[in-house]
Amino acid sequence: MSDPVSALNHVSYVGITRVEETGLQGMITLRGDLSSAALGKAVKAATGQDVPDVRRVAVDGDSGACWMSPDELLLLVPYAKVEAKLAELNEALKGEQALAVNVSDARAVFRISDGPTREVMAKLAPVDLSPGAFEPGEIRRTRLAQVAGAFWMEEDGAFRVICFRSTADYVFKLLSVAAQPGSEVGVF
């Protein structure tokens, strides 16, 4: 059997910040009633995190839970464990009005680090990224230039960006252009 490969296979670019595709990440889309106790317990068991509040994200390494909409979460799990976690989730959610789907291979994940990362992201999304307005722990679903994407900030100031796999090449090129040398704006 062939090995699974991420959309751009760890491609990277270094300009005013470092842009890299982080490789395979297990992702489960979970829709349901986010206030339900059974769902909360299932999320805790799968990711080690509580159900996040509105627009909040809790990620530790390659496990975590991201708020996507009032009835949707994105669960991050290690890629190798995704099928097992999904089976556990479905077992725990039996009888609940909920749906969990493995979307790992439908997405691509980028990391923007080392340098004016806020600036690079602010060039691409209609979001106030000034310190105080956007801080680690918050997730924003928005658009990146012309395509849908979501991102959150990590404690060290790096950004994680998730987009659809079909637009991974476009998003990588966008991020690379936004990070090209000499393109600092210096607003933040």
Next chain:
Amino acid sequence: MLTLRCPYCGVDADETELAAGGEAHLKRHGPGSDDDQFHDYLFTRENPKGVHLERWRHVAGCGKWFHAARCTATLEVFGTYSAQVYEPPQDIKDAITAKRPGWSWREFS
């Protein structure tokens, strides 16, 4: 640029993150209605200069539909509210009345 606050995720979303969904609070006239009612349901739309109630969708964000009350002449936004209502809630009506006394829009005022 129009900026609307999505009532579901609470972000101030600019127009490029949203999709316009046309007029709000349309009453569907389906089977059993007469031709005039069905014609009005399909084709007759408000086109006011001033207070207007609209549907919007936070398409690049949480993906949810919501309602917005705004002024078509000044682009002033009076407020946004849930999609699961048949008429604007009282606080939205009050906010419009504060800025545009004597306003009316279809059967609401």
